[in-house]
Amino acid sequence: MKRVAQYLLAALVVLLVWEGVSLGFLAVRGRIVIPTPRAAIEAGLERFPELAAAFGASAMRFLLALLIAFALGLPLGLTVGFEPTLYQLFSPLIYLTYPIPPVALLVFLMVAFGLGETLKIVVITMALFFQVVVAAQGAARSIPRTYVTAVRSAGATRWQLYRHVVIPATLPGVLTAARVSVGLGITMVYIVETKLGAVGGPGSGLGRFIEYYSFSGELSLAGVVGLSLMGLMFYALLELLDRWLCRWKHLEGPGGA
């Protein structure tokens, strides 16, 4: 509950600052430069079905890309980080490809995947994939030896080592990285929805919604609010996942003697 109150307070602060900036511009320029929050919210509510469809489409795109990025990046990052031989072989390759923005390869990706939904998912996935790989690799490299020894001295197989130590030990780090990369993911969603062939109606994604209604400041801002809420939603979901899967990390200090 405390967390919800914190988010509500933050939302209130954002709205107040927004209102202030909006009124400030109005006073200095004598005309509306940035619409007020109220105007944007009202405009958004008027087009609510479209806005909701756009939100849903963008959220699905992000979720799908995130899941694929995890499914592919987690095993790769964990094994490269944990197995010294694989680390020596693959880590230079990862660091070499990690800084390349997927957008820089857009032309080739377009040829490879066409101008459809697949391309959008691929571009977002590529951006998130490297975040996951690098985070998982770093987390796997910093697992305390004593955990590994404890399990190895029981005669664990390699799979048991991953199951009992590598995966749970790296989970908090990986989930933190996932939360951090929500911002990047949302940026990528916006880019693919606006730059990769402006097809589809305003309901086909929040980026498209913002671009489609670029003539109306109120509606564009309603779309921006949608992006912000989407980011918040994924951030909160990942935080809940962290609190559930990594309960042990969120405990109160020692009890008993």
Added chain:
Amino acid sequence: MIEVRGLCVAYGAGRRRVEALSQVDLEVGAGEFVAVVGPSGCGKSTLLFVLDGLVRPSAGTVKIAGEEVRGIRRDVALILQDAGLLPWKTVQQNAELTLRIQGRKANVKDVLEQLGLAGFERRYPGELSEGMRRRVGIARALALHPRVLLMDEPMANLDSITRERIQNLILELWYRLEFTAVLVTHDIEEAVFLGQRVVVLGPRPGKVVEVLENPGMGEPEYRDTAEFRERVHHLRELLVGSAA
């Protein structure tokens, strides 16, 4: 029970080769309690890891119960320095860990009760005091009903009262369960209080420089005797001399 002949252990290769143990001979009888002391980095823990089957010797032979050690044995348990608990597993899951990994029936209820951990089964290590955490580590080892219990500084970094409690607990368990015990410690007083024999390893590459017979160990008043102080003094001289 334990027979070590000409044991050498080296890590790495070429110029990076580090010799941890050199020509170690050691015999531990069934049901005996042996303490191993030595300066930091002399290979005390390595010796335990070899006995546990975690580290392969570069040369020499290691036998337990007449069989050469070629890997993890089910009748040998190892207690790690900081108990080796996994913070994401509960007390019960931690105590069961080795049994589960070995595909054995996991019943740790009795052992948790014996160690005063009943009622804490669902707590996580982060919720326990340091003394309780060590007891969970001991519970994990005892759940295996080992014939040989290897202990790598199980009392390190404990306050003096908790340390004494855990020492007494280990002694009590040894008397009752009659396992063979090898305790590695850097604490000379602890070694003299617990070990029927105290094996002294020299600086790296570690080899046995002295074996001290230690009758009287384990008695509560032993710590206050002149004999105890004399033996501690002797070992301290030996170790300080060898480290210099």
